[in-house]
Amino acid sequence: MQIYRHLSNLYLDIDALGTTDDKRVATKIYLDDCTFKDQRISSIGNSIPTATEHLSIAVTDTSNLLFIPFSSLKYLKIFILAYKNIEQYFPKIENDLSTSDETNFYNVIIDSNEIPSFLNMKIQNLELSLKIYNTIPSFDNLDTLESVDSFNFIFNGEIEYPNALGSPNNKIRVLDLKGLFSPPSQALTLPSDIEEFTISNSPSFNNKGLFPFASLSNILTKISIGNLGLTKYPMDLIPPTVKTIILYQNNIGSPLPDIEKFYKLSSFSLTNSKMIGSIPENYCKLDFLLLENNNLEGEWNQCFACYQEHYSDSSFSGNPKLIKNDCKPGSIVPYITYNQDNYILSLRGKNLGIDTPVIKENLSIKLETIVPQSHFEVFWDPRVYGVLPNIINVMLGNHEFILATSPLVPEILSITKSGNQFVFKGIQFSYDLDDIIIKISGVKCSNTYIDFNTLNCQFSATDQLKIGQDIPSTIQNIKLTTISMFTVNTAQDKTTIIKTCSSCNEGSGNGLCSSTTGKCICSQYYTGESCNLPNQFLTSASSALSSGGLVNLYGWFGSPNEGLTITIGSLNCQIHYYNTTFANCTIGAGSGTKSIKIIQNNQEWIGENMFHYTETTYRCPKDCSLNGVANGECNSSSGQCKCFIGWGGYDCNSKSTTGGSTSTSSGSSTPTPTKSPEIEIPESNTTINNGSSSISNQQTTYEISILSLIEYDVTDAIVITHNLTNKWISIGDTDKNIHKFNQNISETCRITYIIEDIKESRDYEFAGLQLTLEKDSIKITVNIENYPFTSVLNKLQLRLESIVGDNGANIENNQCNNKETSINKDLLDNNQLLNYITISKNEKVLYGRFINRVLSDHRQSFITTSLISNTTTTSANKESFIIGLNLPFFTESLSIDPDFSVLVSPSFKKCKSNDRAKWVLPVAIVVPCVAVATIIIISAIIYKKNRTTVLLVKNKFKLRALPKKE
Structure with a gap:
C-alpha cells in the first residue's frame, strides 16, 4: 500500500492520480495547495481509481481547482475537502451521479459555501462545514440526505433553522448541529429516524426558554443539548429508551430531573446549568455520571461514596455545598x-x-x-x-x-447489652435490615445495623422490656419459617457468650435453652433436663362427702404419666380415668381439709389444703343463741344461722335493722323476739372512692381496701408482691347502683373490681351454696384474669387491710363506749365452710364471714383464710389488720363475690342514762369466694349520681334493749 502524504505545491496533470481501473496507485492521497490541469481532479468521464480509498485536498487562494464532480470520487471511502484562509474562492461541487452509480463512502468532510445535492450518495458519516460570507446559500439540498447515516452540520454566521432537514426523505440516524440559529417562530421538526442528536452553541435558539423542537424521535438513544439558552430541559420529550443524555451550559436553576423512566439510561451528564438540591437515588444506576459546576448540596449518595474508585472527584466538582463522604456501614x-x-x-x-x-x-x-x-x-x-x-x-x-446462596437459619454466638441497645454476634445473618427479626419478651427490637456476622438493634424508651437473667427471645429470618429461641440477660450491661443445649423440645413449646447456662428453661407445663416430662398441677378439685366418694381433679397431667398416683391427705385415691387435663378417683372416708399429692414420672406435686370433705352436718356459730336464748335456727347442711325475725348476723346476736331475716333461706314462722327499751342507733356513713371503702360511726372509722396480691413459691417464699392500693381506675357505672374499677398488673393480667348497692333482698347461688343478699347490703365482685405465674408450684394470696381509728369527731355523749381495739379470730376454722372474724373498737364492731370455696378456672375449689397480722399501729396512730385469702394456681381466672350488711348486737350502750340496755353496731362482711376472691368490708351505700365517690348512709334505727340481767 502506497500513501502520498502532504504533496504540496505540485502541478498535477490530468488523471495524474490514476484512472478507474489502475491498480498500481496510492490507496491514500493527501494534496495541499496543488494546481490541477484543466482545473479538475480527473478527466471528464473518468474517476479516481477503485484502488484509492482516501483522498484529502486542502486548497488555498492560489489553487485552481474549480470543479469537483462526485462522479470522479465515487469509488473512494474517504473524501476530505478543506479550505485554508479562503473567503472568495470555492470550487464548484457538482453531483453528477446517477441512480446506477454505486457509492459507499465511510467519511465525507466538505468545507463549502454552498450545500450540494447528496442524492445517490451512500455516506456513513457526512460533515458539511458551511462557509457563509456575503450570501446565505440555499438549504433545499438538505432534503437529499436519504442515504446519509450520520450528518454533522457546521456553519458560521446566523441562520434560520433549515426545515429541509426535517424532510421525510432524510434517513439520518445521527444528527449533529453546531452553529447559530435564529429564534424560531414556531415549533420545529427533526428527521423521524434520528437515534443520536446533538445541538449546541446557539444561545438564542429557544422558544421562550423552552426546547425549540416539537418532538424527538421515539427511537432516540443519545441526545446532547448545550448552550441553547434553555430554562427547562425537555425531559418529557426524550423517549424512555434513551441510553445517553448530555445537558450543559443552560440557565436552569432547578433540582436535578427525574430519570426513573429512562430504564436504559447508562450515561448522564448535566453540567454548568446551576442545578440545585441533592442527587436523587435513581442516579446510582448510571454507569457514567458527570454533574460538575452546578449548585448541588448535601452529601454524596452512598452508591457513589462506596465506590470512589469508579466516581472521581471531577464527577461532582464545582458544587461547593456538595460534601464528599465515606461509605457508611450497612449501606451496601x-x-x-x-x-x-x-x-x-x-x-x-x-x-x-x-x-x-x-x-x-x-x-x-x-x-x-x-x-x-x-x-x-x-x-x-x-x-x-x-x-x-x-x-x-x-x-x-x-x-x-x-x-x-440460600436463606440460612441465623445462629447467635454472643450478646452484648448496653442500655437499650443490643449487639448480636453470630453467623448466617444478612445484610438487609428487614430480613432478620429479633424479639425479646415478645417485643421487637428495631434493627440499626446488620451484616453476615453482626446485628445491632435497640428498643425505644416506651418499649416495656422484661428484666431478668434469662428473658425468652426469638430470632427469625423472614424468608424461612424457622424461629429459633434463646434467652437474653436484660438485667446487666455485659457481654454473654451463648451456651447451647442438646434439646429442650422447643418445637413442641416445652421449653427453651438458657443462653447463659446452657441448660433448659422449661415452660410451666414441663420439667426435666430436656423439658420432656409434664409438670403436673391442679387448678381445682371437687369435694366428697365425709363417707368418701368420687373426686374430680382438673389441671394438667400431660404425657407421659408413668407411675401416676393420687393421694388425698394420707389416703390413696383410686384412679378411674385420666387424660392430659383431667382425672377422677375414689377417696375413702374422712373429714376436714386435706392436701392433694400427685406423683408421676418420679415428680411430686402437692396442692396444700385443696380438698375438703363435705360434712353431713356443720355447726353454727354460737348455736345462733345469745345468753342461752335462741335467736335463730341452725342450718346444719352449711353451718349458717337462720335468724328469727328481728335478728341477724352470722350468729343471730345482732339486731336486724331491716326487720328481715339474714338467713340464707326462708323458713317457717319464728318466735317474736323479746321486746327491749328503744335505743337510738348511731348513723353509719360509707364512702367508696378509688376502690377503697371507709365506714364511719360516731368517732370511729373503719377503712377497708384491697392491699396487695402476693405470689409465693413452693417453700412459701415471696416471689413477687403486686401493690394494688390507690391504683384502681374507674371504668364507668352500668347503672346507678353498680360501680366498676380495674387495674392491670402485667401485660396480660387484669383485676376487675365491682361494687353493687343491693336495694332489695334477693337470693343467689354461689359455689354451690344458696345465699341471700340483704336489702341495703353491699355486694362486691373481684376478678383476676390471666395471672402470669412464674411456676405451676406457686400460689397467690390476696390481702385485705382494715384500718380502724378515731376520726376526731367530738361525741360527748358517747364516751362511755370508748374501748381499745380487739380482734376475735377464734372462728377462723379451715375445716368449716364458713369462717368468721370480728374487729371491735369503741363498741363498734366490724365482723366478716368468709366462705372457704372459690371458682378456679370456672370450677369450684377449696381455699383457706388467714389473719396475717394483729394490731399494727400506723403513722397516723391508727390500727391496721391484714387478712389473706390463700388462692390456688389457675390458668384463666379466679373471682370472689362478697356482700356486706349493717346489723346490731348487744354491746352498745346509751351514755348518761340509767338505762342499762346495750347494743352494738356491727358491719357484717359476707365473703363468698367465687372465681378469684377478695374481701372488702362496707356497711351500706347511698349512691350519688355523677360522682366517683359513693356515699352510703344508714338511717337511724330505734331498738329495744334486752331485759336487765339479774
Whole structure:
C-alpha cells in the first residue's frame, strides 16, 4: 500500500492520480495547495481509481481547482475537502451521479459555501462545514440526505433553522448541529429516524426558554443539548429508551430531573446549568455520571461514596455545598438467589456498584450486569463449576462480602447489652435490615445495623422490656419459617457468650435453652433436663362427702404419666380415668381439709389444703343463741344461722335493722323476739372512692381496701408482691347502683373490681351454696384474669387491710363506749365452710364471714383464710389488720363475690342514762369466694349520681334493749 502524504505545491496533470481501473496507485492521497490541469481532479468521464480509498485536498487562494464532480470520487471511502484562509474562492461541487452509480463512502468532510445535492450518495458519516460570507446559500439540498447515516452540520454566521432537514426523505440516524440559529417562530421538526442528536452553541435558539423542537424521535438513544439558552430541559420529550443524555451550559436553576423512566439510561451528564438540591437515588444506576459546576448540596449518595474508585472527584466538582463522604456501614445490601431449574445465580440488592462483581472462589466466573447497582447474574452450571456452596465470598469493588446462596437459619454466638441497645454476634445473618427479626419478651427490637456476622438493634424508651437473667427471645429470618429461641440477660450491661443445649423440645413449646447456662428453661407445663416430662398441677378439685366418694381433679397431667398416683391427705385415691387435663378417683372416708399429692414420672406435686370433705352436718356459730336464748335456727347442711325475725348476723346476736331475716333461706314462722327499751342507733356513713371503702360511726372509722396480691413459691417464699392500693381506675357505672374499677398488673393480667348497692333482698347461688343478699347490703365482685405465674408450684394470696381509728369527731355523749381495739379470730376454722372474724373498737364492731370455696378456672375449689397480722399501729396512730385469702394456681381466672350488711348486737350502750340496755353496731362482711376472691368490708351505700365517690348512709334505727340481767 502506497500513501502520498502532504504533496504540496505540485502541478498535477490530468488523471495524474490514476484512472478507474489502475491498480498500481496510492490507496491514500493527501494534496495541499496543488494546481490541477484543466482545473479538475480527473478527466471528464473518468474517476479516481477503485484502488484509492482516501483522498484529502486542502486548497488555498492560489489553487485552481474549480470543479469537483462526485462522479470522479465515487469509488473512494474517504473524501476530505478543506479550505485554508479562503473567503472568495470555492470550487464548484457538482453531483453528477446517477441512480446506477454505486457509492459507499465511510467519511465525507466538505468545507463549502454552498450545500450540494447528496442524492445517490451512500455516506456513513457526512460533515458539511458551511462557509457563509456575503450570501446565505440555499438549504433545499438538505432534503437529499436519504442515504446519509450520520450528518454533522457546521456553519458560521446566523441562520434560520433549515426545515429541509426535517424532510421525510432524510434517513439520518445521527444528527449533529453546531452553529447559530435564529429564534424560531414556531415549533420545529427533526428527521423521524434520528437515534443520536446533538445541538449546541446557539444561545438564542429557544422558544421562550423552552426546547425549540416539537418532538424527538421515539427511537432516540443519545441526545446532547448545550448552550441553547434553555430554562427547562425537555425531559418529557426524550423517549424512555434513551441510553445517553448530555445537558450543559443552560440557565436552569432547578433540582436535578427525574430519570426513573429512562430504564436504559447508562450515561448522564448535566453540567454548568446551576442545578440545585441533592442527587436523587435513581442516579446510582448510571454507569457514567458527570454533574460538575452546578449548585448541588448535601452529601454524596452512598452508591457513589462506596465506590470512589469508579466516581472521581471531577464527577461532582464545582458544587461547593456538595460534601464528599465515606461509605457508611450497612449501606451496601447484597443477597443471592439461585434457581436450580435454570442454574441462574442472581446477585441482587442495593448499592452493589457499577463494576462487575467478582466471586473469589472462582475468578473465572463473570457476572452479567442486568441493572447497575442492583442486579447481576451468572449461569452457574454445577457440571462446570461444581455444586454451589452454601456460602461464597463476593467482591463488590473494594468491599468483600460473605453471602449465603440460600436463606440460612441465623445462629447467635454472643450478646452484648448496653442500655437499650443490643449487639448480636453470630453467623448466617444478612445484610438487609428487614430480613432478620429479633424479639425479646415478645417485643421487637428495631434493627440499626446488620451484616453476615453482626446485628445491632435497640428498643425505644416506651418499649416495656422484661428484666431478668434469662428473658425468652426469638430470632427469625423472614424468608424461612424457622424461629429459633434463646434467652437474653436484660438485667446487666455485659457481654454473654451463648451456651447451647442438646434439646429442650422447643418445637413442641416445652421449653427453651438458657443462653447463659446452657441448660433448659422449661415452660410451666414441663420439667426435666430436656423439658420432656409434664409438670403436673391442679387448678381445682371437687369435694366428697365425709363417707368418701368420687373426686374430680382438673389441671394438667400431660404425657407421659408413668407411675401416676393420687393421694388425698394420707389416703390413696383410686384412679378411674385420666387424660392430659383431667382425672377422677375414689377417696375413702374422712373429714376436714386435706392436701392433694400427685406423683408421676418420679415428680411430686402437692396442692396444700385443696380438698375438703363435705360434712353431713356443720355447726353454727354460737348455736345462733345469745345468753342461752335462741335467736335463730341452725342450718346444719352449711353451718349458717337462720335468724328469727328481728335478728341477724352470722350468729343471730345482732339486731336486724331491716326487720328481715339474714338467713340464707326462708323458713317457717319464728318466735317474736323479746321486746327491749328503744335505743337510738348511731348513723353509719360509707364512702367508696378509688376502690377503697371507709365506714364511719360516731368517732370511729373503719377503712377497708384491697392491699396487695402476693405470689409465693413452693417453700412459701415471696416471689413477687403486686401493690394494688390507690391504683384502681374507674371504668364507668352500668347503672346507678353498680360501680366498676380495674387495674392491670402485667401485660396480660387484669383485676376487675365491682361494687353493687343491693336495694332489695334477693337470693343467689354461689359455689354451690344458696345465699341471700340483704336489702341495703353491699355486694362486691373481684376478678383476676390471666395471672402470669412464674411456676405451676406457686400460689397467690390476696390481702385485705382494715384500718380502724378515731376520726376526731367530738361525741360527748358517747364516751362511755370508748374501748381499745380487739380482734376475735377464734372462728377462723379451715375445716368449716364458713369462717368468721370480728374487729371491735369503741363498741363498734366490724365482723366478716368468709366462705372457704372459690371458682378456679370456672370450677369450684377449696381455699383457706388467714389473719396475717394483729394490731399494727400506723403513722397516723391508727390500727391496721391484714387478712389473706390463700388462692390456688389457675390458668384463666379466679373471682370472689362478697356482700356486706349493717346489723346490731348487744354491746352498745346509751351514755348518761340509767338505762342499762346495750347494743352494738356491727358491719357484717359476707365473703363468698367465687372465681378469684377478695374481701372488702362496707356497711351500706347511698349512691350519688355523677360522682366517683359513693356515699352510703344508714338511717337511724330505734331498738329495744334486752331485759336487765339479774
